[in-house]
Structure formats: structure tokens, C-alpha cells
Amino acid sequence: MTSHTHYHKLLQRQLKKVKEKNLTSEDSIEELLRLVNESYESLERDNQHLKIIIRESSSELLEANNKLKKAHQELADNYSKEVNLLRHLIDKSGEAVQVTSEEGVMLYINQTGAERLGQSVEHLLGQYVGEVEKMFVDKKDWDEHVQDLKDNGPMIIEGRHQRKDGSIFPIEANAFYSQQDDKGYVIAFIRDITERKRMMQAMQDQHQFIRQIIDTVPNLIFVKNQKGQFIMVNEAVAKIFGKSVDEIELKYNDEIHPVKEEIEVFNESEKKVIEFMKPFSLEEQFTLANGEIKTYFTTKVPLERADGTIDILGVSTDITEQKITENQIKQSLSEKTTLLGEIHHRVKNNLTVIFGLLEMQIIQSNDENVIQILRESQGRIRSMSMIHEMLYKTTNLESINVSQYIEDLSRNIYKTYHRFENVQLEITAQEPILLPLNKMIPCGLLVNEILTNAYKYAFEGKTNGKICISTQLLESHFLLKISDNGIGLDEKKMSGKSQSLGMKLIQSFNKQLKSEMSITNENGLHYTFKIPIS
Amino acid sequence: MSNKKRVLLVEDDEIIAFLHKHFLEKCGYETIETVDNGVEAIEDVRTMLPDAVLMDIRINGEMDGIETAQRIREFSDAPIIFLTGNSDDGTLERAKLTARSGYLIKPIRQEDLCEAIAQINIQND
Numbered sequence A: 001m002t003s004h005t006h007y008h009k010l011l012q013r014q015l016k017k018v019k020e021k022n023l024t025s026e027d028s029i030e031e032l033l034r035l036v037n038e039s040y041e042s043l044e045r046d047n048q049h050l051k052i053i054i055r056e057s058s059s060e061l062l063e064a065n066n067k068l069k070k071a072h073q074e075l076a077d078n079y080s081k082e083v084n085l086l087r088h089l090i091d092k093s094g095e096a097v098q099v100t101s102e103e104g105v106m107l108y109i110n111q112t113g114a115e116r117l118g119q120s121v122e123h124l125l126g127q128y129v130g131e132v133e134k135m136f137v138d139k140k141d142w143d144e145h146v147q148d149l150k151d152n153g154p155m156i157i158e159g160r161h162q163r164k165d166g167s168i169f170p171i172e173a174n175a176f177y178s179q180q181d182d183k184g185y186v187i188a189f190i191r192d193i194t195e196r197k198r199m200m201q202a203m204q205d206q207h208q209f210i211r212q213i214i215d216t217v218p219n220l221i222f223v224k225n226q227k228g229q230f231i232m233v234n235e236a237v238a239k240i241f242g243k244s245v246d247e248i249e250l251k252y253n254d255e256i257h258p259v260k261e262e263i264e265v266f267n268e269s270e271k272k273v274i275e276f277m278k279p280f281s282l283e284e285q286f287t288l289a290n291g292e293i294k295t296y297f298t299t300k301v302p303l304e305r306a307d308g309t310i311d312i313l314g315v316s317t318d319i320t321e322q323k324i325t326e327n328q329i330k331q332s333l334s335e336k337t338t339l340l341g342e343i344h345h346r347v348k349n350n351l352t353v354i355f356g357l358l359e360m361q362i363i364q365s366n367d368e369n370v371i372q373i374l375r376e377s378q379g380r381i382r383s384m385s386m387i388h389e390m391l392y393k394t395t396n397l398e399s400i401n402v403s404q405y406i407e408d409l410s411r412n413i414y415k416t417y418h419r420f421e422n423v424q425l426e427i428t429a430q431e432p433i434l435l436p437l438n439k440m441i442p443c444g445l446l447v448n449e450i451l452t453n454a455y456k457y458a459f460e461g462k463t464n465g466k467i468c469i470s471t472q473l474l475e476s477h478f479l480l481k482i483s484d485n486g487i488g489l490d491e492k493k494m495s496g497k498s499q500s501l502g503m504k505l506i507q508s509f510n511k512q513l514k515s516e517m518s519i520t521n522e523n524g525l526h527y528t529f530k531i532p533i534s
Numbered sequence B: 001m002s003n004k005k006r007v008l009l010v011e012d013d014e015i016i017a018f019l020h021k022h023f024l025e026k027c028g029y030e031t032i033e034t035v036d037n038g039v040e041a042i043e044d045v046r047t048m049l050p051d052a053v054l055m056d057i058r059i060n061g062e063m064d065g066i067e068t069a070q071r072i073r074e075f076s077d078a079p080i081i082f083l084t085g086n087s088d089d090g091t092l093e094r095a096k097l098t099a100r101s102g103y104l105i106k107p108i109r110q111e112d113l114c115e116a117i118a119q120i121n122i123q124n125d
Helices: A003-021 A026-092 A111-117 A139-152 A194-216 A235-241 A260-276 A320-364 A368-393 A402-416 A437-458 A501-513 B014-027 B038-048 B065-073 B089-096 B110-124
Strands: A096-101 A106-109 A155-162 A168-180 A183-192 A220-224 A230-233 A280-287 A293-304 A310-318 A399-401 A423-429 A434-436 A465-474 A477-484 A516-521 A525-532 B005-010 B029-035 B052-056 B080-084 B101-105
Touching: A003 A026, A026 A111, A096 A111, A111 A155, A139 A155, A139 A168, A139 A183, A168 A194, A194 A235, A220 A235, A220 A293, A230 A235, A260 A280, A260 A293, A260 A310, A293 A320, A320 A368, A320 B014, A320 B110, A368 A399, A368 A402, A368 A437, A399 A402, A399 A437, A402 A423, A402 A437, A402 A465, A434 A437, A437 A465, A437 A477, A437 A501, A437 A525, A501 A516, A501 A525, B005 B014, B005 B038, B014 B029, B014 B052, B014 B110, B029 B038, B038 B052, B038 B065, B052 B065, B052 B110, B065 B080, B065 B089, B080 B089, B080 B110, B089 B101, B101 B110
Parallel strands: A423 A465, B005 B029, B005 B052, B052 B080, B080 B101
Antiparallel strands: A096 A106, A096 A183, A155 A168, A168 A183, A220 A230, A220 A310, A280 A293, A293 A310, A399 A434, A465 A477, A477 A525, A516 A525
16 A cells, blocks of 8 residues: 555544544644645655656656667668569569569569560550560450469460560560459569570571481481381481381381381391490391382491480491492303303313324324324323313312312323332422412423423333422412432433423423522432412 | 123213214224213113213203213113313212212323223123
């Protein structure tokens, strides 16, 4: 209870007592006055106290109010900063931002958007959106667009904006519909896609250019995946299938080509490309729709795509004409080879006839000298005949394995002079040594002459002997050695006026062969010839 | 009837056939017929029953001398002497597969022919 309330109650009680007792004594008045004074003093104290309290409370309130004002100011400042920042971001984001009323009136556009249109923000605000977006020139189109946004939510659309100067540029807008306070708005973030469109056009032009090249070349160009589907084909491929490019792409061979055997060849080669990851070339046949069979030389290579998958790139060249020509050349060559072989056979037969005719003369002659001469001629004919026989029998009509020939010839001559049963024939032949025909004839005659002379003269008065023949390839030369261990040759017959016919012939053949000849007449005759092969 | 051995000559070159016929006569053999192909040779062996056949390997027609000889061997034991070049081992090996046969390398001497036939006849006898 406050003091003034306490004194107020004491005063009321004293006044009641005075009234009840009708007191008039000075004491009572004194008492009453005292009480009044005390009450007054108490009231004064309470008043002072209240003043202090009020003063203190007012100060607190003032302080709180100041704080509140400050906080409010900070909030306002922050809000302003954020708004400015957002506006700055929106203005400088590079994207045009546009807010349009549901009715199509532009309510907001940022600086970027306005600049792109070549207009001021102020000029644009309040204008109908169709003034800048050609898509919405007709209000119905705008209404449809708004309805679309309402029904389907945000969407990306492409349009064409018109600048102040009338020029048009392509845009892409992320647009959505929003409703605030019962009012509808279309908010759009709009990008100038001129550069993107230009790049796309450039890429498209590039693609078309490459496509034009691919379709212009007469070669077949195709890409298949590992399943065997055509991923890409050029016009040349489409043409041989008798279909359009679109009809072939994503098709398998067996869906568009009826010849199974040919497909098997295609598939087999493609398997190899994938298996070995290496290019593979082959000749392929392809039957056209009209039954014509084409031959292609095809190279297939593994084609690694950006995503890591491996496809097969194939390039085929039509070699049908070349194959026909090649076959004609082969046939012509075969005919000529056959003809040449036939000529050799005829020559051989003619030599056989001459040999036979000489044989008839030998049969009819009783003169040993004549017989001897005829036999020598027969030997020379046989050495030539054998060459033509070999040429006819072998595929190579221009050169002969000289080692084999000398071995055959030597054994044949040995058989002719079979009365020399005790003369051994030893042949060491290195094979193969090919000698051209123009060298073979003098070489054969040379060997025939030396061996015939050896059998005729080397072993006179001897009971046995040995003839050694060796052939060897010495770089670009053919080394021929013929030796016997007979009685040797009279030095007079080696050269000069008394030189034997046989020796003359040997020297003549040697000269024809352009060979280096050396003769050793010691413990028999030893011939060495170094004959150039070419 | 002559006692001379009768030989069928199969040779497609007329001059060589003439020469070989002459050699055969000198050897004491009678050339009963000269044909230039395998079909006629088989027929002649079947009908004329020669004592020996002198068969060139390269003759006219689809059959060569070796194939002809093999067909002859199906019904006849007549000895056959092949005439061949010397450089073809494969041909010689094929020829050697024919039973009761020998071979001479062309060009031949009369002496070699007589010897070859005599040898074959000795073997047969």
C-alpha cells in the first residue's frame, strides 16, 4: 500500500472519530492537522517518487523507440540494397526480363531487354507485347500463349523480336504464368539467340556441305553399327540398293538385299574389322536389282565414336570394269602363254623330227665317221630340244632352272655313251638358278660339247674315270665347273691352228655367254665358267 | 601270217610317227596301226590286240597318254612304252604307276627303242 493511501485512511478515521465524539478540543484539531500534514508530506513523497518512476520510464521508452527507429532504418537500407542488387543483376544479367500483364501489356522490362530492342524502358512500358514480339502481333496468339502457360506451366519458346529500326532477331524465352492479388502476369526471361542460330546454321551448312561431298562421290560410303545396321549411307549406296537413303538407314543387309551369299561375305569382313580393330580390304560382289553383278573393292575400318562405341566405316569403289579388263588381260596373257608354250612344243617336236631324220641316216649309213658326225649333231640337237621341252613344261616361259637342266642333260649324254660304264658322273647342283633362254641355248651346247668330248677322248686307254659337274649361284653370276680325271688334252689342240673343233665351239659358246672361262689341263681337263645371269 | 611282234603306235605328230614306225620296223616289229588320240588307241587295243603299245604322252583329245594307258590296263596286259620329255618328274612318276610299262625320253634313238621293247618283252615273257 502506498504511503498517501495509508495517510488518507488515517485522516478519514480521525475525521470519523471527531464527528462521532464531536470533538473540538485543540488536541483533536492538532492531531488532525498533524495527520493532514503527515498525509501531505506523504503525498509529496509519493509524488516525487512517481515523478522519478515516470522520468525513468519515459527514458526507457525513448531508448526503445530509438532502437526501433534504427532497426527500421537498417531494414529499410538492407531492403533497398537488395532491391538495387537484384535490379542491377537483372539489368546486367545478359538476359532480358519482361513482365507482361495477362492482357499483354508490358509492365516491366529490364535495361538489357530494352537495349536489345533499341528502345528505352519508359517507352516500352505500357506497350502491347506484340509490338516487339512478332509471334504475338495478333492478340489471339497472345491469349493462346497465356492459356498454354496456365494449362501446361513454364515453357521454353522461340520467337522473333523486332527492334526499333525494324530489324528482327531470334529469341528464346523461358516463360511462366504467375498470379498475384487476383491479377495474372507472364514473366519471361529472354535470350538473344542470334549467335546460336548463326552457329546452328553454320553447322547445318557444314553438314550439308559434307553431305553433298559424300553424296557426290561415286564411291559407296556407309557406316554400320556392330549389329550390322546401316547408320549412314550415301546416295551411291542407296542407288545400288534401288532405294532412298532414308529407306536404308537403320536397316540390316538382309532386309534390303536378297542375295544371302553376298551378305555373308559382307558380314564376315565386318566381323574381322571388329575382331582385329584394323582396316580390312577385300573385293566384294553385289547383285543389282536388274541382275547385273558388280564388283567392288571395299575397305572397312573401325570407327570409334565420341561415346566409345565402335562402328564400321566402309568405302567401296566399283571395279567391275577394271575386273573385266583384268580378266581380259589375264585371258590374253593365258592365251599368249599357251601359244608360246605351244611354240616351244612345236620347236621341240621339230628338233625331235630332225633328230629322228638323223637317226634314220645313221641307221642307213655304214660309215663310222659319218655315224660319229651324225651322233654329235644329234647330241647338239638334243641339248637344244631339252631346253624347249623344259620351257614348255614350266610356267615360266622365259627362264629355266639351269641346274636341273644340266643335271638332266648330263645324265642323258651319259646314257648315250653308256659304253663308258666305269666312268662315274658326279653332279653337285645348287638349286634353283634361273637362266634366261638366250643364255640357255649356248650354255646347253657348251655342256654338251665338253661332256661329249670328255666321253670321247678323256678316258682313252683308261679303265675307269670320273666326271664332276657343279653349278653354283655366285651373286649375279652362275658358276659352272666341269672337270674330268682323264688323260687331258694335247696342248696343240687347246689353241692355235691345230685347235680342235670342239674347243673352237666351246670358246664360241663362252663368248656368246659373255662368261669368264678358265681351263686347267692337269690331271684331266678342268673348265670353270663364270656366266652373268642377266 | 607274220611272226613279227605287233605294235600299236600312238603319236599325234605324223612325221615323228613315220620315223618311229621306221625305227620299229628296223627293230623287227610291225606297226599295226598309228593313231593320234586316246579313244582310238583304247579301241584299237581292244580290237587288234597288239603285243605292245608305243605311247606318246602328249596326244590329241581329252585324255593324255598316261590316262589312256590306265584305261587300256583295265582290260589288256599289253606292255606299254611311254615317250616323254625328260624334265617333268611329275609326268614320269605318273607314267611309272602304270603296270607293265617303260618309258623313253624323246628324242629317241632307234637303238634305245629296240632295247626298251626287248626289255619289256623279256619281262613279260
